[in-house]
Amino acid sequence: MDELTALAAAGATALVTQMVTDGWAQVRDRVAAFFAGRRGGDGEVVQGELERSRAELVAARDAGDEETASDIQDEWRSRLRRTLRNDPQAVSELRSLLDELAPNANTGSGGTVNNTISGGVQHGTVVQARTVGDLSIGDSRR
Numbered sequence: 001m002d003e004l005t006a007l008a009a010a011g012a013t014a015l016v017t018q019m020v021t022d023g024w025a026q027v028r029d030r031v032a033a034f035f036a037g038r039r040g041g042d043g044e045v046v047q048g049e050l051e052r053s054r055a056e057l058v059a060a061r062d063a064g065d066e067e068t069a070s071d072i073q074d075e076w077r078s079r080l081r082r083t084l085r086n087d088p089q090a091v092s093e094l095r096s097l098l099d100e101l102a103p104n105a106n107t108g109s110g111g112t113v114n115n116t117i118s119g120g121v122q123h124g125t126v127v128q129a130r131t132v133g134d135l136s137i138g139d140s141r142r
Contacts, residue, residue, distance in 0.1 A: 002095050004084045004085055004091070005081055007080075007084060007091065007094060008077050008078075008080035008081035008084055009077050010075040010098060011076070011077070011094050011097075011098060012073050012074070012077035012080055012081045013073065014098055014101045014102060015027070015031060015073075015076050016072060016073045016076065018101060019050075019053065019054040019057050019058075020054075020057065020058065020061070021082060024054065026046055026060060027101065028050045028051065028054075029043075029047070030095070030097060030100070031046070031097070032044075032047040032050060033052060034090070034094065035079075035083065035095060038083055038086070038087050038090060053075070053076065055067040056068065056072055057069055057072050060072070064118075080094065083090060085106070
């Protein structure tokens with residue numbers, strides 16, 4: 001895998017991950033500006049494309065459709081790779097954007113946690129968290 005392909009893959013992974021976070025609107029605007037600046041085009045068009053991808057991603061994940069979720073990531077990876085190949089200045093800008101999206105990724109003090117529950121109905125307590133401190137479930141007087 002060449003450097004541009006690896007950078008595009010990292011960008012697509014970060015983008016798709018951010019699509020389902022609370023900070024999505026800010027990320028969407030930054031990514032739209034990144035693409036619009038290269039096309040000399042309209043950031044609102046790119047925002048619309050990003051929002052459509054987000055809606056498809058949310059629906060796919062809700063339906064357990066990992067293939068469609070993967071397709072969305074592949075679509076943005078391809079788009080990023082083409083952009084990087086056509087505009088060498090885009091490389092440093094995408095790296096800066098990735099640093100903003102995941103400032104702790106290189107320090108080992110952060111990261112992303114992905115939790116998945118599958119296999120049918122869960123008959124008990126399920127805790128999904130990155131870090132759990134003191135946790136009491138149920139009546140602690142027993």
